[in-house]
Every structure is written in C-alpha cells, then in structure tokens.
Amino acid sequence: GQQLNQSPQSMFIQEGEDVSMNCTSSSIFNTWLWYKQEPGEGPVLLIALYKAGELTSNGRLTAQFGITRKDSFLNISASIPSDVGIYFCAGQRQETSGSRLTFGEGTQLTVNP
Amino acid sequence: DTAVSQTPKYLVTQMGNDKSIKCEQNLGHDTMYWYKQDSKKFLKIMFSYNNKELIINETVPNRFSPKSPDKAHLNLHINSLELGDSAVYFCASSQEVGSAEAFFGQGTRLTVV
Numbered sequence: 001g002q003q004l005n006q007s008p009q010s011m012f013i014q015e016g017e018d019v020s021m022n023c024t025s026s027s028i029f030n031t032w033l034w035y036k037q038e039p040g041e042g043p044v045l046l047i048a049l050y051k052a053g054e055l056t057s058n059g060r061l062t063a064q065f066g067i068t069r070k071d072s073f074l075n076i077s078a079s080i081p082s083d084v085g086i087y088f089c090a091g092q093r094q095e096t097s098g099s100r101l102t103f104g105e106g107t108q109l110t111v112n113p
Numbered sequence: 114d115t116a117v118s119q120t121p122k123y124l125v126t127q128m129g130n131d132k133s134i135k136c137e138q139n140l141g142h143d144t145m146y147w148y149k150q151d152s153k154k155f156l157k158i159m160f161s162y163n164n165k166e167l168i169i170n171e172t173v174p175n176r177f178s179p180k181s182p183d184k185a186h187l188n189l190h191i192n193s194l195e196l197g198d199s200a201v202y203f204c205a206s207s208q209e210v211g212s213a214e215a216f217f218g219q220g221t222r223l224t225v226v
Binding site: 030031033035037040041042043044045048050086088090092094099100101102103105106 | 117146153154155156157158161169171203205210211212213214215216217218219220
C-alpha cells in the first residue's frame with residue numbers, strides 16, 4: 001500500500017535547538033497533517049495543511065505543504081523538554097469510498113535539558 | 114470531558130479468546146475509524162464508518178468485526194485472537210467522511226499470550 005517516507009527516524013537534541021523533519025511520497029496527497037504522540041496516549045493533531053505551498057504555524061511549530069503535493073516538512077523552533085514524543089506526518093487522498101489517512105513511520109524526538 | 118474515549122486501556126488475553134474494545138466520541142462527528150499501531154509504532158487504518166455505515170475495510174481478517182450501533186459509537190470485536198493481533202488499537206473520529214482532521218482516543222494496548 002501507499003507509504004510515506006519520514007525522516008529522520010530519531011533525533012536527540014539539546015533544549016533550545018531547532019528541529020526539522022520531513023515526509024515524502026511517490027503519490028500526491030490532497031492534505032498533509034502532522035501529529036504528535038506521547039507515551040501511552042493517542043496521536044494529537046498539531047497542524048493541518050490543505051493547499052500546495054501552504055506554510056502554517058502553530059506556536060513554535062511551522063509546517064509546509066510541498067509545492068509538488070508529494071512532501072511536507074515540520075520545524076520546531078527553540079525546543080523544550082515537553083516536545084519529546086513521536087511526530088507523525090499523515091497524508092490524505094480523497095477517494096470515492098471515503099478518505100483515509102496514510103501515516104509516516106514517525107520521528108522519535110528526544111530533548112535533553 | 115474526553116472527546117474520543119475507548120475502553121479498556123489495557124487488555125491481556127489468551128490465544129483463541131474473543132474480546133471487544135469499545136469506543137465513544139462526544140464530538141458530534143459523523144465518521145469513526147479504527148487504526149492499528151504495531152510494535153514499530155506504524156499506524157495503519159483498519160476500518161472507517163460514516164453514520165453507522167462501513168465505508169472502508171482495509172483488508173482486515175474477518176476475525177475483526179466492527180459494529181456501530183449509532184454514529185457516536187464504534188466497537189471492535191475480535192474473534193479467535195492470535196499472537197500477531199498484539200498491538201495498540203486506536204479509535205478516531207472526524208467531522209465527516211471527507212475530513213482529514215481525525216481525533217484519536219488514548220488507545221487500547223492488546224496483548225495476546
């Protein structure tokens with residue numbers, strides 16, 4: 001099935017550093033989303049992107065919908081310890097039978113105080 | 114109030130048993146989903162229901178039978194559990210079938226021994 005290639009798989013950074021992660025696909029998506037999952041919890045939506053080229057911010061988070069509609073990136077500025085978690089990209093394609101999210105493999109972020 | 118709640122949070126059972134996981138959303142959404150997260154944290158859609166009707170069945174074994182008594186509830190029944198069914202199962206909902214923004218429950222960690 002359709003897969004999203006998300007990188008890096010893991011990151012170990014110092015508090016205060018900026019972080020960047022991205023997702024690529026061989027197919028076009030209509031919508032890109034970024035989720036964060038903390039241990040023992042479900043994924044929580046961070047940012048949703050609906051238009052190619054769109055750049056959207058949510059606090060210290062910024063995400064962009066690639067112009068080719070086949071990629072997206074997420075930046076986190078001035079990281080803090082509570083940014084720790086797994087970040088997932090997800091893409092949505094509209095289909096006649098409904099829409100579904102295809103998830104990337106996740107980026108495990110560790111922030112050292 | 115929890116938007117998407119699923120029970121139980123943990124489920125340990127023996128091979129061959131039948132078990133159910135319940136999910137309820139109080140967001141007034143029309144569409145509900147079941148996702149499976151494997152040991153490598155990969156998230157994959159299993160089912161999608163819109164207003165109690167099945168719209169996506171992602172080639173899941175027929176030992177898995179979702180049931181939606183109303184649009185606020187989507188339960189998952191699993192017959193003849195196998196070791197490979199061990200995973201975290203997430204319920205999610207979105208406003209309508211075309212909505213990309215899905216809200217996830219806390220997950221049910223199923224362990225088959």
